[in-house]
Amino acid sequence: NLPLREGKGSVYEGGIRVPMIVSWAGKVASGTKINTPVVVEDIFPTLLEMAEIKGYNTVQKIDGQSLVSTLTSKKPLDYSRPILQHFPHQWRPEVNEDIDYMTALRVGDWKLIYRHRPQTLELYNLTEDIGERNNLAKANPEKLAEMAEVMTAELKAKSSFAYNLASAL
Numbered sequence: 001n002l003p004l005r006e007g008k009g010s011v012y013e014g015g016i017r018v019p020m021i022v023s024w025a026g027k028v029a030s031g032t033k034i035n036t037p038v039v040v041e042d043i044f045p046t047l048l049e050m051a052e053i054k055g056y057n058t059v060q061k062i063d064g065q066s067l068v069s070t071l072t073s074k075k076p077l078d079y080s081r082p083i084l085q086h087f088p089h090q091w092r093p094e095v096n097e098d099i100d101y102m103t104a105l106r107v108g109d110w111k112l113i114y115r116h117r118p119q120t121l122e123l124y125n126l127t128e129d130i131g132e133r134n135n136l137a138k139a140n141p142e143k144l145a146e147m148a149e150v151m152t153a154e155l156k157a158k159s160s161f162a163y164n165l166a167s168a169l
Helices: 040-050 068-073 141-158
Strands: 083-090 100-107 110-115 120-125
Touching (some): 040 068, 100 141, 110 141, 120 141
Antiparallel strands (some): 083 100
16 A cells, blocks of 8 residues: 555545546546545435436435546546545454544545544645655644534534534644
């Protein structure tokens, strides 16, 4: 995974950054490469649009974005949209602090990681530090607070649990 940090089960880039391959004859040009981050929640609305299903009803809110316009015209998704990775569980039985009760939020080039057990926050600029080795939390308190607010709002919107990360600042 180098230069990415960690692997499967981790909220670091080595655990969540994987290629996605799409084949859609007559719609997606062969060799098309798009570098915009997407999440699994984007697949359902994409399939609905690909199948031209309109007026559907779902029990839950659809929280992804369709990738159709991105795939067919190379129009990127909103790169600044918040992307949440929430792993509030222990992935492996052995102790590994990088794969243990964590949540990550990406907004553009910035990524915030919340470690649940010690209640600490880490901040990275992925353009400058793809390996997530230089924690910028202390050097960027304003960005840290901004990202913590967004993460809190995303967690509240997506779960029945009430999170407030201000206590970790």
